[in-house]
Amino acid sequence: MLRSVSSLPLCLLQVAAWKNKPANAISKFDLVLSKLVGNAPKIEYRDCRLIVDDAARGTWNMALDESLLQFAPNQKRWTLRFYQWSRPTLSLGYFQSHAGRSAHAASRAADLVRRSTGGGAILHDAELTYSITLPAAETSRGHSDWLYYALHETLIDALVEFGVRAGLQPRNRPDPDADEFLCFRRRTRGDVLLAAAPGAHAWKIAGSAQRRSKGAVL
DSSP: OEEEESSHHHHHHHHHHHTTOOHHHHHHHHHHHTHHHHTOTTSOOOOEEEEEOOOBOHHHHHHHHHHHHHHGGGOSSEEEEEEOBSSOEEEEOTTOOGGGGGGOGGGTTSEEEEOSSOSSBEEESSOOEEEEEEEGGGGOSSSSHHHHHHHHHHHHHHHHTTTOOEEEOOTTOOOTTTTOSBGGGOOOTTOEEEOOOTTSOOOEEEOOOOOEETTEEO
16 A cells, blocks of 8 residues: 655645544644654654555564665655565574574574665564665755654554553663674663563564665665
């Protein structure tokens, strides 16, 4: 499914409609998801292409993200893509060694791909994955963290609509598991963690990584 609409918040409203949210929640999604632009004040409102894909093999999913990144410098709009996985698939971070996969017995039968972005390995199965590509000129803010926070804070607000409470990994808390093979066993500042009682383990439920090429960001 591919749609093109006149502004980013309206584009994100299409996600609400796609998720079959009740009509009275659509305005909430407009307010919540327009925060993505509000958190990035130097970004102008532009056309946004929304792609909602059916479940596909990992090789297709990675190839399409790579293609969107390749053509983003010539686009005057963002592309927001949601997709799923037709088969259990282990994706390695861009800089991870293939040899590390042999030590993870649970994923040996799964398909294997390498992501364009860094970070730890992810075992994809029953999940919804997103990617967003945009011209690099729209992200020249002097550092890269702001885009993570804009996306993750938007996600946290959207999860409230589904009764899920979550928060961000604190910026100043070191990660004792930084060398873990799996991404979701690591904790990076700005990751989305499920709310937990004091002293209880807070499960990581979302994280992001970037790849910058000449003129574009994935």
